[in-house]
Amino acid sequence: MARSNPPVVGVxxxxxxxxxxxxxxxxxxxxxxxxxxLGSEGxxxxxxxxxxxxxxxxxxxxxxxxQVGCVGVAAxxxxxxxxxxxxxxxxxxxxxxxxxxxxxxDSLGRPVFMLNDANAAALAEYRLGAGRGLNNLIYITVSxxxxxxxxxxxxxxxxxxxSAAEIGHMIIKIGGPVCACGKRGCxxxxxxxxxxxxxxxxxxxxxxxxxxxxLAHDKVGDVNAQVVAAAARKGDALALAVIEESxxxxxxxxxxxxxxxNPQMIIIGGGVSKMGDMLLRPARKSMKVNGIDLPAQxxxxxxxxxxxxxxxxxxxxxxxxxxxxxx
Amino acid sequence: MARSNPPVVGVxxxxxxxxxxxxxxxxxxxxxxxxxxLGSEGxxxxxxxxxxxxxxxxxxxxxxxxQVGCVGVAAxxxxxxxxxxxxxxxxxxxxxxxxxxxxxxDSLGRPVFMLNDANAAALAEYRLGAGRGLNNLIYITVSxxxxxxxxxxxxxxxxxxxSAAEIGHMIIKIGGPVCACGKRGCxxxxxxxxxxxxxxxxxxxxxxxxxxxxLAHDKVGDVNAQVVAAAARKGDALALAVIEESxxxxxxxxxxxxxxxNPQMIIIGGGVSKMGDMLLRPARKSMKVNGIDLPAQxxxxxxxxxxxxxxxxxxxxxxxxxxxxxx
Numbered sequence: 001m002a003r004s005n006p007p008v009v010g011v012x013x014x015x016x017x018x019x020x021x022x023x024x025x026x027x028x029x030x031x032x033x034x035x036x037x038l039g040s041e042g043x044x045x046x047x048x049x050x051x052x053x054x055x056x057x058x059x060x061x062x063x064x065x066x067q068v069g070c071v072g073v074a075a076x077x078x079x080x081x082x083x084x085x086x087x088x089x090x091x092x093x094x095x096x097x098x099x100x101x102x103x104x105x106d107s108l109g110r111p112v113f114m115l116n117d118a119n120a121a122a123l124a125e126y127r128l129g130a131g132r133g134l135n136n137l138i139y140i141t142v143s144x145x146x147x148x149x150x151x152x153x154x155x156x157x158x159x160x161x162x163s164a165a166e167i168g169h170m171i172i173k174i175g176g177p178v179c180a181c182g183k184r185g186c187x188x189x190x191x192x193x194x195x196x197x198x199x200x201x202x203x204x205x206x207x208x209x210x211x212x213x214x215l216a217h218d219k220v221g222d223v224n225a226q227v228v229a230a231a232a233r234k235g236d237a238l239a240l241a242v243i244e245e246s247x248x249x250x251x252x253x254x255x256x257x258x259x260x261x262n263p264q265m266i267i268i269g270g271g272v273s274k275m276g277d278m279l280l281r282p283a284r285k286s287m288k289v290n291g292i293d294l295p296a297q298x299x300x301x302x303x304x305x306x307x308x309x310x311x312x313x314x315x316x317x318x319x320x321x322x323x324x325x326x327x
Numbered sequence: 328m329a330r331s332n333p334p335v336v337g338v339x340x341x342x343x344x345x346x347x348x349x350x351x352x353x354x355x356x357x358x359x360x361x362x363x364x365l366g367s368e369g370x371x372x373x374x375x376x377x378x379x380x381x382x383x384x385x386x387x388x389x390x391x392x393x394q395v396g397c398v399g400v401a402a403x404x405x406x407x408x409x410x411x412x413x414x415x416x417x418x419x420x421x422x423x424x425x426x427x428x429x430x431x432x433d434s435l436g437r438p439v440f441m442l443n444d445a446n447a448a449a450l451a452e453y454r455l456g457a458g459r460g461l462n463n464l465i466y467i468t469v470s471x472x473x474x475x476x477x478x479x480x481x482x483x484x485x486x487x488x489x490s491a492a493e494i495g496h497m498i499i500k501i502g503g504p505v506c507a508c509g510k511r512g513c514x515x516x517x518x519x520x521x522x523x524x525x526x527x528x529x530x531x532x533x534x535x536x537x538x539x540x541x542l543a544h545d546k547v548g549d550v551n552a553q554v555v556a557a558a559a560r561k562g563d564a565l566a567l568a569v570i571e572e573s574x575x576x577x578x579x580x581x582x583x584x585x586x587x588x589n590p591q592m593i594i595i596g597g598g599v600s601k602m603g604d605m606l607l608r609p610a611r612k613s614m615k616v617n618g619i620d621l622p623a624q625x626x627x628x629x630x631x632x633x634x635x636x637x638x639x640x641x642x643x644x645x646x647x648x649x650x651x652x653x654x
Contacts, residue, residue, distance in 0.1 A: 078621045087621045136487055152479055159589020160463055163621045166586040171579050171617060173512075174500040183617060185500075252498050259493040260587065262486020290498060290510060294405045294414040294490045 006069030007061065008323075009054055010316030012117060013046075013075040015039060015091030015144070020053045021309070022061035022068070023316045027128075031060035032309075039092045046092065047100065051107050070111040071104065072319025074120035074311040076147070081162025084114055090145065090180050113315075113322040115158065117141075119165060120314030121269060121306070122149025123156045127317055129305035130267045138263050139304070140167065141270035142250070145180060146188040150261065156318070168192070172252050190249035193225035193272045200228050200242045210238035229275050243275065244282050251286020254301065258287060262295040269304030276303065333396030334388065335650075336381055337643030339444060339636075340373075340402040342366060342418030342471070347380045348636070349388035349395070350643045354455075358387035359636075366419045373419065374427065378434050397438040398431065399646025401447035401638040403474070408489025411441055417472065417507050440642075440649040442485065444468075446492060447641030448596060448633070449476025450483045454644055456632035457594045465590050466631070467494065468597035469577070472507060473515040477588065483645070495519070499579055517576035520552035520599045527555050527569045537565035556602050570602065571609050578613020581628065585614060589622040596631030603630065 005025030012019045014037060021032040035053055039046060050073075058065055077089025084101025086092070105112040122131075122139035131137045131151065139149045146168035150157045158164050168188035169181055176185025177198065189195055200212060204220045212231045216222040231239035254266060272279065280301060288296045304310060332352030339346045341364060348359040362380055366373060377400075385392055404416025411428025413419070432439040449458075449466035458464045458478065466476045473495035477484045485491050495515035496508055503512025504525065516522055527539060531547045539558045543549040558566035581593060599606065607628060615623045631637060 078619055080621060088619070152484060153482070155480070157479060159622065160591045160625050161589055161621050163619060164587065164589040166589075166619050166622070169586050169619055170583045172498055172501060174503070174517075174576070174579060176501070181619075190501075249501070252501060256497045256583075257587075259496050260491065260584075262488055262491040262493075264487045292405055292415070292490060292493050292496060292508075294407060294488050295486065295493070298487050 007063060007067060008069050008316045008320050009057060009071040010312035010314070010319070011050065011054060011071065011073045012120070012311035012315065013037065013050060013073065013092075014117065014311075015076060018050055018053050019308070019312050020057040021312050021316070022057055022063065023313075030062075031057050033057045033060060037092070042094050043092070043098050047098075047103055051104065054104070054108060065108060065110065068110050070113060070319045070323045071108060072120070072315030072317070073100065073104065073112060073114040074117040074315035075100065075114060076117050078163040078166065079114055079116045081115060081158060084112075087161075087163070111319075111323060111326070113319040115162060115315065115318055116147070116149070116165070117311045118147030119149040119156060119158060120312075120318060121304070121310035122151055122165070122267075122314065123317055124306050124310045124314035125267050125269070125304055126151045126156075128313065129310065130302050131265055134264045136261070136263045137265040137267060138165070138257055138261060139267045139269065142191065142268060142272040143193050143270035145194070146192050146253075146270075167253065167257065170253065170256060172249065172256065187249075187253040191246055191253055195249070196225040196228050196242060196246045196272065197223060199245060200239065203238060203242065208238050211236045212239055225272055229278075232275070232278055240278075243279055247279050247282035248286045250279070250283040252290050254283060254287040255289075255291035255296065258291045258295045258299050263299055266299055266301045267304050268301065269306075269310060273303055334390060334394060335396050335643045335647050336384060336398040337639035337641070337646070338377065338381060338398065338400045339447070339638035339642065340364065340377060340400065340419075341444065341638075342403060345377055345380050346635070346639050347384040348639050348643070349384055349390065350640075357389075358384050360384045360387060364419070369421050370419070370425050374425075374430055378431065381431070381435060392435060392437065395437050397440060397646045397650045398435060399447070399642030399644070400427065400431065400439060400441040401444040401642035402427065402441060403444050405490040405493065406441055406443045408442060408485060411439075414488075414490070438646075438650060438653070440646040442489060442642065442645050443474070443476070443492070444638045445474030446476040446483060446485060447639075447645060448631070448637035449478055449492070449594075449641065450644055451633050451637045451641035452594050452596070452631055453478045453483075455640065456637065457629050458592055461591045463588070463590045464592040464594060465492070465584055465588060466594045466596065469518065469595060469599040470520050470597035472521070473519050473580075473597075494580065494584065497580065497583060499576065499583065514576075514580040518573055518580055522576070523552040523555050523569060523573045523599065524550060526572060527566065530565060530569065535565050538563045539566055552599055556605070559602070559605055567605075570606055574606050574609035575613045577606070577610040579617050581610060581614040582618035582623065585618045585622045585626050590626055593626055593628045594631050595628065596633075596637060600630055
């Protein structure tokens with residue numbers, strides 16, 4: 001029994017942090033550690049840090065490497081699951097077609113499975129979080145960027161290569177603001193935390209009054225989504241207006257997804273979702289105005305339940321599934 | 328054997344025409360008839376015309392009603408498949424929550440299954456047309472409007488209610504032109520036949536020279552997508568420029584779909600797709616510029632193979648599947 005359901009490692013590689021955890025056969029977390037990604041140092045050093053982190057988290061769980069069944073890796077960006085490549089990652093410098101899966105598998109001597117981080121979070125929310133018991137749902141993470149994952153007919157849908165649900169780069173305003181990807185008018189460029197900061201800074205530079213400037217120690221360039229949220233909670237009119245505008249764009253993206261996928265639920269995670277109803281209430285309203293009635297009435301838009309561990313938990317669940325399919 | 332695989336009727340209810348056909352157990356078409364929809368007469372008369380058409384096509388096949396296994400109905404608009412309603416149909420006047428499935432089943436005394444028309448075409452192209460042998464594909468019809476259907480993991484994906492793949496009302500330009508649905512900047516308002524006509528008329532009214540005016544008997548208001556296509560085939564510079572602009576928007580819609588679904592193939596049908604490479608070449612180029620590299624390189628964008636009978640063929644295939652699942 002222990003042999004057929006061994007411990008697994010889940011790893012989340014983000015632009016800021018690498019987090020890893022070991023789960024036992026019952027899904028309980030045995031150990032968890034994290035370190036900074038320091039992506040500016042380039043792929044080779046980051047990959048070494050990932051290897052070291054995995055080694056340490058296994059040790060912290062009191063296990064030996066050979067006792068681990070497999071490793072699941074959730075990484076930001078477009079992942080080619082067939083070839084095990086990080087095809088492109090806007091948050092990781094110089095990562096183009098990096099064969100991360102095989103590099104880790106060779107070094108660790110254990111099977112490694114890799115997927116997109118928001119795909120992993122979608123799987124975790126479906127199995128253990130807000131989406132339990134449903135068949136068709138979409139997970140969206142709204143933070144610096146916007147990512148997504150889809151559960152279709154009770155399974156993670158990854159598409160032909162594994163890059164499905166890249167919802168952040170859906171164009172919703174042709175000719176709109178420049179996105180991190182270089183294109184214009186992407187969902188991410190209109191409704192992410194970065195977009196909220198840009199909207200706020202633009203209006204502050206026009207001379208509109210707000211407590212946001214003080215909260216950012218008089219540096220308008222330091223006004224970010226967290227500052228906007230803090231000011232809005234204190235009733236600041238400009239901060240509230242900025243959130244409402246951005247929520248309107250978020251709702252348009254949701255409407256597009258609802259028209260396309262007619263899901264039972266959309267789960268919203270990521271740092272910006274912590275704004276809660278201040279963001280979600282106007283976003284739901286905009287979704288209903290901009291979506292087709294039938295699917296817009298059906299869908300429930302809720303906050304994620306698993307928080308920062310959703311990605312690594314999903315990576316571990318995915319790796320366990322893949323290992324079973326191989327056996 | 329005859330009992331387990333009886334003949335089925337497929338019906339396509341569009342804004343212009345009602346087409347019905349009978350297929351035998353091997354899928355061969357035994358009879359086919361059509362009549363005008365005359366949607367302006369309202370739902371009751373249209374439903375009577377649908378009933379009469381189904382009766383006639385069964386008679387034309389030399390069959391009695393009781394010999395027919397079931398009837399599949401493909402209808403334009405948002406279809407609530409759980410309740411058998413035409414929830415909303417922009418091309419059919421005053422159709423809101425019309426219980427078409429049960430009205431037809433009661434009258435015909437045979438099981439009736441209903442689905443969206445572009446969903447039906449997607450199923451037909453997957454089983455019998457351009458998508459044979461693939462697992463994940465999207466069908467798009469570009470005509471007066473834009474509709475869609477998706478095959479996911481080898482099955483028609485309809486979503487929670489049956490309204491999935493309403494790609495025509497995906498917003499790609501916030502604040503863009505007004506769509507038939509009343510919203511602004513929908514994919515349909517930018518890249519459909521209607522949009523092509525509007526773009527051409529706008530530039531003609533500005534005084535730009537073109538043979539299109541002559542082809543439309545000097546009435547700029549009569550310049551439609553067919554006139555634009557005819558002029559472009561003769562090398563008319565303005566017509567070619569209009570098609571290229573519209574193809575650019577089509578490519579942006581394709582890019583959004585490719586980013587979201589990472590499909591193996593996108594199949595383009597509908598009247599506007601008859602323009603062929605004149606439209607598809609610049610559309611593919613725009614898709615690659617505006618989509619994420621990995622999925623945009625994977626997908627093949629091709630023309631549909633089944634033509635005007637795709638919808639009714641798909642409706643018949645769907646009804647046969649549903650009947651089998653019930654038995």
